Amino acid sequence: MKLQVKIALYNAFSKAIIIISMGLLLPAIVSKEAYNHTDERLMARQASALSMLKHHELDAIIHAQDCSFGDYNIFKEEFISISPVEKLTPEFGKIKIENVEMNMENEVVKHRVLSQGFIYDNQLYNLQIGEGLKTMEQFNISLRSFTIKVLIIVILLSIFIDLGFSRILMQPFNKIIKLKLKDVSHPTSFQFKSVKTSTTEFAYLDSSINEMMIKIKEAFEIEKEFISNVSHELLTPISILQNRIENIIADEHVREEVRLKMVESERTLIRLSKIIKTLLYISKIENEQYLKNESCSIKSIITDVVNEIEERLTEKNITLTQEWTEDFIHQASNASLLHTMFFNIINNAIKYNKPDGRIGIKGFKEDNHFVVTIEDTGVGINAADIEKIFDRFKRFQQEDGKSFGLGLPIVKTIANFLNIQREVKSEKGVSTTFILTFRNE
Amino acid sequence: MNVLVVEDEKGLSHEMEIFLNKQGYQCDVAFNGKSASEKVFINAYDFVLLDLGLPDMDGLEVLKEAKKAGKESAFIILTARGATDDKIKGLDLGADDYLAKPFSLPELQSRMQAIVRRKHGLKTNTMKIKDFDLDILNRMVRCGKKDINLTKKEFDLLHYMALHKNRVLTRNQLTEHIWGDILEDDYESNYIDVHVKNLRKKLSAFAPVDFIETVRGIGYRINI
Numbered sequence: 129m130k131l132q133v134k135i136a137l138y139n140a141f142s143k144a145i146i147i148i149s150m151g152l153l154l155p156a157i158v159s160k161e162a163y164n165h166t167d168e169r170l171m172a173r174q175a176s177a178l179s180m181l182k183h184h185e186l187d188a189i190i191h192a193q194d195c196s197f198g199d200y201n202i203f204k205e206e207f208i209s210i211s212p213v214e215k216l217t218p219e220f221g222k223i224k225i226e227n228v229e230m231n232m233e234n235e236v237v238k239h240r241v242l243s244q245g246f247i248y249d250n251q252l253y254n255l256q257i258g259e260g261l262k263t264m265e266q267f268n269i270s271l272r273s274f275t276i277k278v279l280i281i282v283i284l285l286s287i288f289i290d291l292g293f294s295r296i297l298m299q300p301f302n303k304i305i306k307l308k309l310k311d312v313s314h315p316t317s318f319q320f321k322s323v324k325t326s327t328t329e330f331a332y333l334d335s336s337i338n339e340m341m342i343k344i345k346e347a348f349e350i351e352k353e354f355i356s357n358v359s360h361e362l363l364t365p366i367s368i369l370q371n372r373i374e375n376i377i378a379d380e381h382v383r384e385e386v387r388l389k390m391v392e393s394e395r396t397l398i399r400l401s402k403i404i405k406t407l408l409y410i411s412k413i414e415n416e417q418y419l420k421n422e423s424c425s426i427k428s429i430i431t432d433v434v435n436e437i438e439e440r441l442t443e444k445n446i447t448l449t450q451e452w453t454e455d456f457i458h459q460a461s462n463a464s465l466l467h468t469m470f471f472n473i474i475n476n477a478i479k480y481n482k483p484d485g486r487i488g489i490k491g492f493k494e495d496n497h498f499v500v501t502i503e504d505t506g507v508g509i510n511a512a513d514i515e516k517i518f519d520r521f522k523r524f525q526q527e528d529g530k531s532f533g534l535g536l537p538i539v540k541t542i543a544n545f546l547n548i549q550r551e552v553k554s555e556k557g558v559s560t561t562f563i564l565t566f567r568n569e
Numbered sequence: 570m571n572v573l574v575v576e577d578e579k580g581l582s583h584e585m586e587i588f589l590n591k592q593g594y595q596c597d598v599a600f601n602g603k604s605a606s607e608k609v610f611i612n613a614y615d616f617v618l619l620d621l622g623l624p625d626m627d628g629l630e631v632l633k634e635a636k637k638a639g640k641e642s643a644f645i646i647l648t649a650r651g652a653t654d655d656k657i658k659g660l661d662l663g664a665d666d667y668l669a670k671p672f673s674l675p676e677l678q679s680r681m682q683a684i685v686r687r688k689h690g691l692k693t694n695t696m697k698i699k700d701f702d703l704d705i706l707n708r709m710v711r712c713g714k715k716d717i718n719l720t721k722k723e724f725d726l727l728h729y730m731a732l733h734k735n736r737v738l739t740r741n742q743l744t745e746h747i748w749g750d751i752l753e754d755d756y757e758s759n760y761i762d763v764h765v766k767n768l769r770k771k772l773s774a775f776a777p778v779d780f781i782e783t784v785r786g787i788g789y790r791i792n793i
Binding site for chain 2: 359360362363364365366367368369370371372374375377378387388391394395397398401435438439440443
């Protein structure tokens with residue numbers, strides 16, 4: 129999950145917790161406030177009723193109605209009653225406010241009721257003033273549903289705003305990841321231009337990557353220079369020796385035994401020269417000194433290699449067959465490197481094959497990539513050794529004294545450089561198969 | 570033909586001089602870029618064999634100056650630097666060929682001969698070896714009027730030995746010419762012997778091939 133989505137989700141989650149808890153508390157607070165207001169209203173009415181009694185304004189009503197009086201409005205929302213009391217209780221005279229379910233004309237109506245006893249004309253009375261709770265409860269329900277709706281809208285809005293904001297916030301970071309890490313396959317293709325940001329941490333990250341890349345680039349340059357120097361310093365003396373030996377061998381006046389020794393020396397020198405050239409070749413590929421700017425037909429390259437190597441096949445009487453369902457054009461590639469890679473694989477298939485053996489080359493499309501398999505009927509490799517065959521100077525076949533164990537390291541280096549996936553399957557004494565998978569990015 | 574060898578390694582220039590003199594070239598040597606530039610200006614060389622890693626300047630500068638001055642000498646770049654950039658740059662600047670060190674002297678000579686043929690458009694694109702005619706342009710071998718079917722490598726081998734007639738060529742020199750710069754895991758193989766065997770077999774069906782001599786322990790020689 130992307131960091132900006134995570135940040136937006138965490139934000140939304142924390143806001144949701146706050147808003148939900150507020151949503152739960154709000155109706156309770158509102159309800160308490162509403163009760164307080166009702167109670168205050170009831171108290172005011174009680175004071176007004178008692179003051180009317182003091183001024184004998186209610187005499188007529190009380191006496192006319194047999195010492196008791198009761199009245200409510202048509203919606204049964206408010207009522208007042210004055211009724212005589214027989215006994216004097218310890219609670220008499222104290223104001224009591226409570227919720228009471230009242231039966232009014234066969235209808236139970238919940239009320240907030242204030243009751244208080246008083247003495248009038250030597251008679252004990254109980255005054256009750258009530259106010260209906262129905263409106264208040266309905267208001268509470270409406271408030272709750274309104275709050276839930278508002279909450280949902282607020283949470284959704286918050287997620288969208290956070291996503292948008294974190295996208296703007298993370299833009300420089302994403303740019304650093306893309307330009308400075310993802311798009312960089314080699315120090316030479318690195319862009320040193322700083323990414324514009326006002327966030328201190330991102331600016332620090334950007335400059336740290338730049339500094340690191342400068343160091344890596346320097347190391348690559350040093351290696352490049354080293355390769356060039358080694359080439360010159362080692363190959364020049366070899367060149368002198370080789371030409372001197374050639375002149376001695378060609379000189380008819382030199383004794384034959386000396387010339388024979390010179391041929392031996394030439395052989396050793398050629399071996400040394402080939403090892404140095406191969407190691408430099410591998411280093412140069414690893415140092416990205418080869419271009420990847422050609423579109424190569426894999427089938428044509430393999431056909432060229434097979435033509436070039438034909439005599440070696442004939443010599444061992446090896447049959448080579450090719451099966452192609454289609455050709456594949458490898459983009460951003462290097463024909464010369466591909467040639468060398470296939471040359472070494474097919475040459476190995478010949479070298480380690482049995483006389484009268486077979487080599488089968490297949491090319492086919494699989495999903496969105498192209499696979500080339502090269503199978504021989506050769507001596508095979510032990511399962512434990514398969515991984516090591518690509519290591520430099522490792523030889524797993526009988527010592528023939530003619531190879532130096534650098535053929536497959538070349539294959540490995542080229543395959544890595546050109547992003548070709550390689551796999552080897554082998555059965556000792558039966559066969560070896562090289563599987564190469566090509567993809568166009 | 571006049572040849573200027575521009576090479577600061579005296580050991581190497583000396584060996585090249587011995588070889589080229591033996592092949593009938595008039596050889597001159599320059600050990601640094603400055604003296605090379607002077608010599609190229611004063612003399613009309615047929616060939617300049619140019620090392621790139623000179624002590625005082627880049628060999629490519631010598632080439633650039635000479636081309637600017639309209640010198641028609643053929644340039645062959647010799648370098649141990651091995652950078653592909655140098656090769657491309659050199660050829661772009663008008664060099665005629667490029668040889669990576671270490672190279673074999675017969676290989677150098679065959680490159681020089683190829684340049685002569687190319688530059689002067691020599692009509693004699695055929696070589697005669699006893700009863701056989703080599704058509705270099707079409708890469709064909711004929712015996713009288715009969716075509717002989719040789720593989721690419723067999724033709725290259727015969728042509729190379731014919732170019733260096735009467736000189737013994739080692740198996741390594743022949744291998745280097747035929748397989749070029751391909752880096753493979755074999756530093757010594759008997760493929761050359763197989764090719765020579767096949768070549769003798771194919772040619773002997775038309776005429777005697779005793780001119781191809783096996784020099785014991787060393788290599789092969791064509792005696793004409």
